[in-house]
Amino acid sequence: MGHDQGQRSAAAAEFAIPVSQSLNLRTTLGSGQVFRWAEDGGWHWGVIGTHAYALRQEVDSLRVRTTASREEGAEAILGFLRWGDDFDVVCWELARDDPRLQEAIECYPGLRLLRQDPWECLASFICSQVSNIPRISRNLQAIAQTYGKPVSLDSRQLWRFPTAGAVAQGGADGLFRLGLGFRARYLAEAAAAVSEGRLDLMALRGVPYTEAKESLLTLKGVGDKVADCALVFSLDKLEGFPLDRWVRRALEEWYGVSPKTSYANALAWAQERWGLRAGYVQQFLFHHRRLLG
DNA sequence: GGTGCACCTGTTAC
DNA sequence: AGTAACAGGTGCA
Numbered sequence: 001m002g003h004d005q006g007q008r009s010a011a012a013a014e015f016a017i018p019v020s021q022s023l024n025l026r027t028t029l030g031s032g033q034v035f036r037w038a039e040d041g042g043w044h045w046g047v048i049g050t051h052a053y054a055l056r057q058e059v060d061s062l063r064v065r066t067t068a069s070r071e072e073g074a075e076a077i078l079g080f081l082r083w084g085d086d087f088d089v090v091c092w093e094l095a096r097d098d099p100r101l102q103e104a105i106e107c108y109p110g111l112r113l114l115r116q117d118p119w120e121c122l123a124s125f126i127c128s129q130v131s132n133i134p135r136i137s138r139n140l141q142a143i144a145q146t147y148g149k150p151v152s153l154d155s156r157q158l159w160r161f162p163t164a165g166a167v168a169q170g171g172a173d174g175l176f177r178l179g180l181g182f183r184a185r186y187l188a189e190a191a192a193a194v195s196e197g198r199l200d201l202m203a204l205r206g207v208p209y210t211e212a213k214e215s216l217l218t219l220k221g222v223g224d225k226v227a228d229c230a231l232v233f234s235l236d237k238l239e240g241f242p243l244d245r246w247v248r249r250a251l252e253e254w255y256g257v258s259p260k261t262s263y264a265n266a267l268a269w270a271q272e273r274w275g276l277r278a279g280y281v282q283q284f285l286f287h288h289r290r291l292l293g
Numbered sequence: 294g295g296t297g298c299a300c301c302t303g304t305t306a307c
Numbered sequence: 308a309g310t311a312a313c314a315g316g317t318g319c320a
Contacts, residue, residue, distance in 0.1 A: 131315075181300075223317045242315080246315070
């Protein structure tokens with residue numbers, strides 16, 4: 001690790017991981033959980049932690065090229081894809097008594113939740129508010145190229161997401177110049193809180209949902225929805241239920257939930273119904289409803 | 294606790 | 308072409 005500054009093109013490790021449960025990499029990486037992965041020539045390019053990865057889905061395996069060692073790379077990918085979740089059982093249970101959900105699940109087999117780096121995930125969803133996926137991707141890439149470090153894989157240059165400290169140093173002005181608009185001061189504030197240790201994101205993985213959410217909500221610019229995204233997509237709180245326009249529409253149209261139901265009540269309703277699988281349900285509802293237009 | 298509005302700035306819809 | 312509504316929300320009166 002330490003000596004690799006990512007400036008030069010290190011020899012890539014290549015290996016395959018056998019795939020024995022449902023996985024659709026394209027759907028998963030394109031489902032709006034992450035914003036900096038790109039597909040090119042059948043390979044998905046991205047950064048996990050400090051290393052670059054190219055992933056290609058084959059019939060019964062996942063082919064991997066990475067700047068990491070084989071061991072470190074395999075562990076990072078299996079963590080990222082939540083390989084420990086028995087995804088097929090989750091889907092079977094969800095679809096069993098729910099025709100709507102059964103339909104959504106059948107439309108997108110292999111759509112998995114990811115387990116992201118908490119800081120990049122929080123930053124991503126702070127950027128996401130009242131925005132759209134192309135712009136979010138542009139903003140995050142600009143942040144990575146301005147404050148992050150490059151890492152090369154197979155003569156392709158990718159960018160690590162910068163530390164909270166690096167983002168904090170650039171400040172709100174720096175982020176505003178990158179086109180974040182009113183989100184700039186929110187992200188700068190979050191970066192400061194994280195880099196100064198006022199908010200210990202990693203520690204939130206070991207804390208109950210409600211308590212972890214309270215911590216996130218102390219940040220200006222982080223409300224219920226952004227907090228739930230960080231909780232589900234990076235902090236192992238699968239009972240979270242990010243409620244955005246699309247999911248709200250799905251709840252209204254498919255479950256008769258009144259449009260004026262408060263966030264708190266809709267969340268309680270979803271958690272009552274789906275419990276620790278609420279996060280997975282949200283992802284299927286979001287993806288399905290969004291693609292319907 | 295709820296309601297209504299402003300907020301940066303690309304896209305998209307007429 | 309020009310203009311307005313809208314976009315993975317949130318803070319504040």
